[in-house]
Amino acid sequence: MIVVIIVNLSTGLCVLCEDYASGPVRLTVVSFFSFVISYPNTFARKTIGFLVFKSFGQSVMSVDATSRATRKSLQPEVGLHSDATTTSAGEHPHLANQPYEENSAAPGEEALYTEEVRESSAVEFQLSDRLTLSERVRIPSGGQIALSPPYKCSAQVTLLDGECEMFGANLTPGKVYEFIYPQRSVMASFAGCQVFVRKSGYIEPTTVILGDPYPDMVGWIHAVLEEQRLRAEASQQYLRGPAIMVTGPMDSAKSSTCRTLLQYAIAAGWHPTFVDLDAGQQGISLPGMFSMAIMDSSTEAHPERGAMTQRYVLPLGKINMNDDTLLCRQQGECLAKEVQRSLDKARHLESSGVIINTAGWIDRHGFISLTEFAEIFHVNLILVMDDAHLGHRFKKWIAETEQDIEILYCHKPVSLALRTIxxxxxxxxxxxxxxxxxxxxxxxxxxxxxxxxxxxxxxxxxxxxxxxxxxxxxxxxxxxxxxxxxxxxxxxxxxxxxxxxxxxxxxxxxxxxxxxxxxxxxxxxxxxxxxxxxxxxxxxxxxxxxxxxxxxxxxxxxxxxxxxxxxxxxxxxxxxxxxxxxxxxxx
Structure with a gap:
């Protein structure tokens, strides 16, 4: 028997359901596709998805999908396996004691997904007032998953076994990490792990991505910074640590790369200084500001911004930095003086170096501002994210001005999607x-x-x-x-x-x-x-x-x-x- 469910993925509400299950039924996903409906001259949007199941061995009855009372009285839980049960967020840790089996599908069932998603197992769908999807996902060595909940949706992740990191910080086994729209995250594992993912409001299966060079490239960049830090710490003379400026177009993982490099430095015992010059998407303060902070592992980490101390915020008032380029330069000079005063207080802070995040403003005026920031903060490394043309422009500028700056290049994560306005x-x-x-x-x-x-x-x-x-x-x-x-x-x-x-x-x-x-x-x-x-x-x-x-x-x-x-x-x-x-x- 084929069961077709039409779902409004934007709100997570079931708008049409035929042959609704009266009890637990083993289902296999046959196909899933969706499309987006946009309303002109408004910000309204609606994503409609069609989810097709194939049922096995149980009778199915028809239930009015618009009746909330009927859905609450039945409270059906349908899963791909007969032993699947609904697990709340507080009960996640007990799953860590259950060993993961490579071939956990029931005998005679066909493969669920493509090669990249075949590692997912124990998937269950709960059709009620709000759609939920719970699945145990195995991330192999070198794999990663991305979570980007749609509008008014959320996702929870719990590490069951193995090692997994998010923005360079290791996940704590048994701890629930929640992401609510518009938050998004990428989790990678270098040694393999198993995580429990629970999605609320949308039922898109989690895809495991293999072969992405981004994690290895970020690790190589960290090795370059680590070498310069050790050289500055061991030097008998005054020698400053690395000062790297991360540049690139919008949605090229600049902020994610900065956070990953900062977490790697903290894990190695350093206290790098983080400077955020992205006024539109601030990582330290509120939008419309220029800011700096010293990363410190002894402080409590913010779920989105990490462990920071000694914050220093300067006003800008602008989201679009193109509105007043001279003000951006003036505020950048004031912030650079404060950064230098902070580094002069301790030799260890000087050796830990500076990591600078910039906005995705790389047009004519934006590129000029980036070169000005590189001179103001005495940058010796420029990391270009996913834009070879921008890297060639920096090389040309360095050759013309005879700057002692090295250009590095890094791909953005494959799983990172472009964000809308x-x-x-x-x-x-x-x-x-x-x-x-x-x-x-x-x-x-x-x-x-x-x-x-x-x-x-x-x-x-x-x-x-x-x-x-x-x-x-x-x-x-x-x-x-x-x-x-x-x-x-x-x-x-x-x-x-x-x-x-x-x-x-x-x-x-x-x-x-x-x-x-x-x-x-x-x-x-x-x-x-x-x-x-x-x-x-x-x-x-x-x-x-x-x-x-x-x-x-x-x-x-x-x-x-x-x-x-x-x-x-x-x-x-x-x-x-x-x-x-x-x-x-x-x-």
Whole structure:
């Protein structure tokens, strides 16, 4: 008997199911294909998949797929093997005691997948309100798997036996690693391992990829860096460790390569300095910033960003660095000075070297900025990811300027797929939401701050401003009002006055303006630090990163409720004149 299930893979809901199983039925996947439906002029998208099974030896009854109560009462679990059972996330460790058999398929069953996927076993499908797929996957030596959950879906991975690494860090056996859209990851094994994968919301089987040269190439690059670190540590004279800048187009695994090289260095006992110049997809701070951090294995590792300490963040305010190339250079110079001050504090930090991540901005202006960053940070190695033409441009520039820089080349992982514009936007929203929410996903409590205590400020290298009399002047920074900064990520500057170069001061934290009332002199703000404890005025730097999803987490009846009156007498509200321009600092 053939069972056909039509699934909306974007939401994970079963939209049509004929011959729905009334109990456990052994099924074999016959075919699977899907297509994407896009709606013009909107961000809506829908992926429809057709999953065809072949059943063995059990009667099948028809059930209305739209009846949620019927599905809950039946709670069917269908698997490829009769001994397959549904396993929750907390029960994963007991699977490590079960030995893996190479030929675990039931006698007489046909092969499930192609040569690359034949290592998967114990696959089970649970058809309920939300589709789930659980499978035990064996990764052979030199193999890897990629997890990229679709929209509103998630995946969990547990290492059962063997050794497996993710971005250079070894997975802990029995620990559940969860990836929620738009997160994605690649797990590789050099000695072979077995993992338990549980997917929620989509049922695409996991593919084992063999023969990808990326892991070996990254290991070779680490060996080059390790040789330079040992040489710098053993030198009697002042000798700096390696300074490598990772470049390449968008979605060429620049960030993943940096994280892998950082984890390899930490495992070898080093404390490298990580510099992130990718303002759109930040790995240390929130988008719209330039940042640096020292990697330290003694600190608790962030699930996405690793173990970092001594973070130093400078404001940029831009996502598209092409909007203000001069500001990018100025902020890069300020960050390079801070990196050098940090390296001068300890010889071990100097020997550990610097790893620099860059944006996928490699056009004419982007390439010029990359060469400027290479000179500012005194780079001696440039790693080009998956773009031979970019490597030839760097070689030509090195020959013309007589720079002492070596060019390295690396392929991107085969399993790495290109991200859409919507996926990039969703990832930025995910990072912003993670900064202003508790570990359980609930939002932090907002606070009420006097409005006249806040100064909304926009930094720039220079831009033209038209005054009321029609004249245009070139200015670098500008004071703005609260109305143009609602639901926007604002950087809390460490500067205490506008009579200085504000953009050269580090960022202390971030805030989102949820609501304000000028007559009451009150501003409703959610922030990563308590602004009421800050003496004097607080300078909030405007960014292009929107945080509308943060405001939607708070109920309107709670956010717009009348606040409890305070005993303090409200100060006179600070008035923002139209088109007021501040000329101080940063020319």
């Amino acid at each position: 919507e996926a990039r936007r969703d990832y930025r929203d995910h990072v912003v939401k993670s900064a202003f929410c508790l570990p359980d996903g609930s939002p932090t409590q907002w606070t009420i701050v006097p409005l006249n205590k806040l100064i909304f400020y926009q930094i720039a290298s220079f831009h033209n401003v038209e005054l009321r009399n029609g004249k245009k002047i070139a200015v670098c920074n500008q004071v703005s009002g609260p109305s143009t900064n609602l639901s926007r990520v604002l950087a809390i500057s460490s500067a205490t006055t506008l009579e200085c170069d504000v953009k050269s001061f580090r960022v202390l934290g971030f805030a989102v303006l949820l609501r304000f009332s000028t007559p009451a002199n009150q501003a409703w703000i959610v922030s990563t630090m308590d602004l009421n404890r800050v003496r004097g005025q607080v300078i909030l730097l405007r960014t292009e990163v929107m945080a509308g999803g943060i405001r939607h987490l708070y109920p309107k009846e709670e956010l717009f409720a009348e606040p409890v009156p305070t005993t303090r007498t409200p100060a006179k509200p600070f008035r923002y004149p139209v088109n007021q321009v501040h000329h101080g600092g940063g020319y």
